[in-house]
Amino acid sequence: MTDSVVLDPVDLEILRLLQNDARTTYRDLAAAVGVAPSTCLDRVTRLRRGGVILGHELRLDPAKLGRGLEALLLVQVRPHRRELITPFVERVRALPESRALFHLTGPDDYLVHVAVTGATDLQRLVIDEFTSRREVARVETRLIFQQWDCGPLLPPAA
Amino acid sequence: MTDSVVLDPVDLEILRLLQNDARTTYRDLAAAVGVAPSTCLDRVTRLRRGGVILGHELRLDPAKLGRGLEALLLVQVRPHRRELITPFVERVRALPESRALFHLTGPDDYLVHVAVTGATDLQRLVIDEFTSRREVARVETRLIFQQWDCGPLLPPAA
DNA sequence: AATGAAATGATTGGTTT
DNA sequence: AAACCAATCATTTCATT
Numbered sequence A, B: 001m002t003d004s005v006v007l008d009p010v011d012l013e014i015l016r017l018l019q020n021d022a023r024t025t026y027r028d029l030a031a032a033v034g035v036a037p038s039t040c041l042d043r044v045t046r047l048r049r050g051g052v053i054l055g056h057e058l059r060l061d062p063a064k065l066g067r068g069l070e071a072l073l074l075v076q077v078r079p080h081r082r083e084l085i086t087p088f089v090e091r092v093r094a095l096p097e098s099r100a101l102f103h104l105t106g107p108d109d110y111l112v113h114v115a116v117t118g119a120t121d122l123q124r125l126v127i128d129e130f131t132s133r134r135e136v137a138r139v140e141t142r143l144i145f146q147q148w149d150c151g152p153l154l155p156p157a158a
Numbered sequence C: 001a002a003t004g005a006a007a008t009g010a011t012t013g014g015t016t017t
Numbered sequence D: 001a002a003a004c005c006a007a008t009c010a011t012t013t014c015a016t017t
Helices: A009-020 A026-033 A037-049 A082-094 A119-131 B009-020 B026-033 B037-049 B082-094 B119-131
Strands: A053-060 A069-077 A098-104 A110-116 A136-149 B053-060 B069-077 B098-104 B110-116 B136-149
Touching (some): A009 A037, A026 A037, A069 A082, A082 A098, A110 A119, A136 B082, B009 B026, B026 B037, B037 B053, B082 B110, B110 B119
Antiparallel strands (some): A053 B053, A069 A110, A069 A136, B069 B136, B098 B110
């Protein structure tokens, strides 16, 4: 969890390249950063074990999979005690509509990013899975018009 | 953009498997779904061209890269006209601290997910890049205590 | 951290259904 | 048009230095 991993310039360069294309071969990585392919493999393995690299993820388009509407739900869970919020989190994570969940400071305790079929599906989700629960004090629904990815986490070289 | 891609059971099964591990080999995919490796390659290529698969992404831990504090900024951009919001979006996307950007319905026009070094960095970001801008009418900052990924976009088999 | 050999996987073209 | 097979080519991985 803590920042106990040391990253040298070679590690950073490898991460920068993989960030742009997670399927870059070790051979190409090696050529780009100036070490042997086997060394690249070593580095990446270490970065994975160290928790810097969390995983290789496939990004899918929800709209192409029949989930054309996305929304953010701002949820108040009251009383805000462990015995209520722990099961709440697990329930929300298990919903097939959920994409991401945040525990926040501020008036709303949680933000839930959901992808649904359409307005009807969203209405059902809000009512049946959120407002109908005793511990859910309030839900505010905000539709997502559009969303953008931003630049890479690692800036392009020092 | 539109949902013009037809997905048969083999496509769905391939997506389900790749969703769990984006580096599953074509050989393993083939064995799991019961077709030839070359067919798997064909399928995946088609899914990429069809826009169902948007890309292979490396997930990194911001905390391990010295960005231990994440926050969501709720931003009002007024007046909410194209000539103001288009450059706003591009400016926000270009900030090294930005991770994701959403255009929303509701009282706040945009939600910006940022990862910063710490509170001082966040303060600087909010003041220098947001509230100091004429078109930014309001910024509400919510810290992220914790965040979770949710289940796969594609449910585990029909 | 590099080397090079062995093992594994990706990809292509020709062929079949 | 889509799937398969088998051969080729590229990449990964590991033992060794």
